[in-house]
Amino acid sequence: MIFNRNAPAQALYVHWPFCPYKCHFCPFVALAGHDSFMGQYHQALSDEIKIFSRSWRQTAPISTLFFGGGTPSTYPDELLSELFVTLRQSFIFEEKSEITIEVNPGTVRLPDQLILWKSLGINRLSIGVQSLKDDVLKSLNRNQRAADVLTLIEVAKDLFDNISIDLILGLPGVSSDEWKTLLDTVVTFPLKHISIYFLTVHEDTPLYFKVKKEQIILPPDEDMVELYHWSCAFLIAHGFEQYEMSNFARPGFSCKHNQAYWEHVPYKGFGLGACSFDGQARFENDKRLLPYIEHASLGSITTYSELLTxxxxxxxxxxxxxxxxxxxxxxxxxxxxxxxxxxxxxxxxxxxxxxxxxxxxxxxxxxxxxxxxxxxxxxxxxxx
Ligand SMILES: C[S@@+](CC[C@H](N)C(=O)[O-])C[C@H]1O[C@@H](n2cnc3c(N)ncnc32)[C@H](O)[C@@H]1O
Ligand code: SF4
CATH class of the missing domain: 1.10.10 (Arc Repressor Mutant, subunit A)
Structure with missing residues (x-):
């Protein structure tokens, strides 16, 4: 089955799977220690985009583009600039399209990389904060410090009007009071959007095994539910609107890209393990790096497709x-x-x-x- 060439997709997703470390809680297609493949992967990604755009009939301009990962803030400057040339040659974009990049604090050259992103048309940063407790993040193999977050936001606020952060509720080692202090702190940041995700323990992650062996004790579910309700009320009192279960935005700043997923309209994903939906069928790309790189130029990287009843x-x-x-x-x-x-x-x-x-x-x-x-x-x- 192939993506319907007439599907009116206006949301594009690009996956960058490379990460500087692998967080113990992470279930995503994210690879640490594979940076030497970045060049080849970039080439494969460009091939995939070009091949798709040749056969797809674009009927409306692209309104959102999302660089997710993995850690897209590690995309080398020259290659990312080249990818933007490919994207703009392949598709017509709305003048005010939302273009987001996921950013891990501590992985960005400040301010040069931010200046480049802005010049390419990126207009929204989605920063993975998760927690501001250095010891908690370190214990989960996330090499990120609160100071990295503060510096990044301080520099980014002069360049980007639309900054979002991700937080994880229920991380082991974070008390209810510490969570409340975290929210107290982040509402003072110049943010337009906050996502709060309940920690999910995914099978076969290092976190899963540590929880199973009782080396890590998670906070009780009931406490997290109570904290979640507290957080919703707190953010609403601080001027955010809750527009989805996990997502809060200043008026007018809900994430257009996520909305496309929730509204069940067609979207197209490129890259390792990327998913697409053409309105009737769902597609998933190969999640294995070498086969993806090898087969992208042949146009045969979809490993799963399903026509939805x-x-x-x-x-x-x-x-x-x-x-x-x-x-x-x-x-x-x-x-x-x-x-x-x-x-x-x-x-x-x-x-x-x-x-x-x-x-x-x-x-x-x-x-x-x-x-x-x-x-x-x-x-x-x-x-x-
Ligand atoms: C696809 S990840 C990639 C973003 C980026 N690499 C980072 O980690 O900041 C997007 C978000 O998923 C959330 N996430 C990852 N693993 C999770 C888990 N096990 N439970 C809940 N949220 C999780 C984190 O908040 C993360 O920022
Ligand atoms: S940096 Fe993000 S994508 Fe990479 S392993 Fe950690 S949570 Fe997953």
Missing amino acids: ERQLFTERLMLGLRCAKGLSLKSVGNLLDNNEDFEKFCAKISILKQESLLYETNGHLMLTARGLVVENQIIIRLL
Whole structure:
């Protein structure tokens, strides 16, 4: 199966898998100790982009481009400039497209690299802060210091208006008071966006084995749920809007790229393990570095593709819609159900969840209540 050449994708993702270290909690396609492959990988990535753009019929300008990783802030300057030439020759971009790069504090040459990024058109930084406790990060193999974050933001604020940070809630060694102090500190930074992710212990990561052997004790779930609710209220009181379960933005600064994923519109990903969606089918690139490099110029790097059934589309739209502050449009999800009978059954389930104060409805949109947010998965299962 191939990506529909007429799919109206307006969001592009580029994956840069190289990292200066491998954090013990990380499940992503991220490689430490492989920097010698950067040149070859860049070439393969450029080939993949050129081959795709030759066969794809672009019908609307690109509105978001996201460099994710891995650690894209380690993309060598000359190669990144070259990639931008390829991207701009291959696609038409909206004049005000959102172009984001993920940045690890301590991996950036200040201010030169930021100046280059800005000149290339990058206009949004997504900084992986996670925590400001050096010892906690070090114990998870993340070589990053709070001082790196402060210096980066201090320099970046004069060049970039749109700065976002990622934080992880539930890291071992961070008390509730320390988490609150962290949020107290970050709201003083010149940020437009904050993402708060619950720590997930992914199988086969070093964190997973340490937790299994009880070498690491995680904070209790109930405490984290309470802290999550506290954090939502705290950020809202400090002028952020919660537009999705994990995402908070100053008015007008929600992340367009993430919204494309949540709205279930087509997007195209390039690079190792990158995913794409053409509106009907999902695709995943090879996650193995050498086969990816070898096969990119032949145009044969998709290792997984799946045509989604109406039922799967319904499930995904349900999951994505309920996480967003805008909520799930009952009309759009109703269109995916086979018949009136199914829709009536669905509405009956909604009524029960509303009575249990887990869901509420405004203007034809369904949303999770604060109680519903933390049992989201159970609600989805009950709605299916
Ligand atoms: C794809 S990662 C890459 C970003 C960048 N390399 C960095 O680490 O700052 C994006 C974000 O995922 C989050 N993340 C990574 N592993 C996680 C885990 N096990 N649980 C929750 N969030 C995680 C972190 O907040 C990270 O900033
Ligand atoms: S730096 Fe980011 S992508 Fe790399 S290992 Fe750590 S969390 Fe994963």
